[in-house]
Amino acid sequence: MKSKKLLLVDLENKHKVDLSPLDESFRAIIFVGANQNPPKASKKPATAHRFSRVDFLKISGSGKNALDFHIAFELGRTFETAPDTQCFVLSGDKGFDPLLNHLNTNGMTCKRVESIAELVPSNVVPVVVPDQVVCPHCRKASTIPHHGGHWCSNCGRFAAPPDPKLLPSNQKGYREPERYRYEDTAIYSECGWCHQKTDMTGGIYDDGEWMCGGCIARYAR
Numbered sequence: 027m028k029s030k031k032l033l034l035v036d037l038e039n040k041h042k043v044d045l046s047p048l049d050e051s052f053r054a055i056i057f058v059g060a061n062q063n064p065p066k067a068s069k070k071p072a073t074a075h076r077f078s079r080v081d082f083l084k085i086s087g088s089g090k091n092a093l094d095f096h097i098a099f100e101l102g103r104t105f106e107t108a109p110d111t112q113c114f115v116l117s118g119d120k121g122f123d124p125l126l127n128h129l130n131t132n133g134m135t136c137k138r139v140e141s142i143a144e145l146v147p148s149n150v151v152p153v154v155v156p157d158q159v160v161c162p163h164c165r166k167a168s169t170i171p172h173h174g175g176h177w178c179s180n181c182g183r184f185a186a187p188p189d190p191k192l193l194p195s196n197q198k199g200y201r202e203p204e205r206y207r208y209e210d211t212a213i214y215s216e217c218g219w220c221h222q223k224t225d226m227t228g229g230i231y232d233d234g235e236w237m238c239g240g241c242i243a244r245y246a247r
Contacts, residue, residue, distance in 0.1 A: 030053070030108065030110065030111045031051050031053070031113075031114065031145075032054070032055070032112070032113045033048070033052055033113075033114045033115075033145070034057065034097050034100055034113065034114070034115045034116070035055065035056040035057060035116045036097060036115065036116060037056055037057055037059060037062060037065075038057075038059040038062065038093050039118050039119050040116055040140075042065075044142065045079075045080060045142065047143075047145075048142065048146070052145070053079050053080075053081075054080045055082075055083055056082050057083050057096055057097055058082055058083065058084040058085070059092075059093050060084070060086065060087060060088040060092070061088060064082045064084070091121075094119065097115060097117075097122070098125055101113060101126075104134075105132070109133060112135045112136075112137075113129075113134065113135070113136045114137050115136070115137075115138045115139070116140070116142070117138060126138055159176040159185050161176075161178035161180065161183070162185060163181050163183050164181040164183075166180040168180040169185045169186075172184075172188055173188035173192040174188050174189030174192045214226070215236045217229070217236055217237060217238040217240075217241055218235030218236055218237060219237050219238070219241040220238065220241050222238065224238050224240075225238075225239075226238055226239075227239075230242060
């Protein structure tokens with residue numbers, strides 16, 4: 027079982043945040059200054075995946091270190107309610123260090139980091155989810171790459187047309203697949219009742235002669 031990890035983001039100090047490299051053991055709270063707004067990318071369908079498992083906390087008042095005190099309060103609350111949680115503060119403000127050292131002395135595991143890269147193990151290559159193309163027809167970010175273009179799995183249309191040069195039919199050595207033809211499975215013979223040469227797929231073969239489906243239907247009435 028993975029340990030719980032809490033990331034507290036000082037958005038006044040770190041203005042650009044992409045949390046997508048973090049695994050599911052992380053939960054994050056982004057502290058937004060009184061004169062700031064949450065990142066626009068968190069509201070766009072194509073980039074919202076960067077902010078999964080994230081809460082935004084906008085402070086109500088302004089003042090020197092006002093946001094820092096909110097982060098300090100959250101650390102204290104975590105110390106009281108879930109002391110086994112590993113806490114990380116994303117900020118370039120070294121003023122957090124004495125508080126974090128004090129919490130570490132009292133049994134918590136806390137650390138200040140200046141980039142998300144510090145939270146990703148060096149032996150693990152983070153899976154970066156590319157920004158999805160929003161379909162212009164249905165306005166959904168449900169497109170997938172398709173031969174140089176993007177096909178929308180929601181409405182079934184192309185958000186961006188494929189590159190003709192990448193289509194299989196334009197590749198060297200391409201052969202048109204054999205298409206199913208009804209005639210390949212049809213059985214043609216002469217009906218022993220109406221004496222018409224026709225498809226006997228739905229007919230009956232008995233005592234050396236065929237009875238076609240049409241005759242079967244007539245005699246079944």
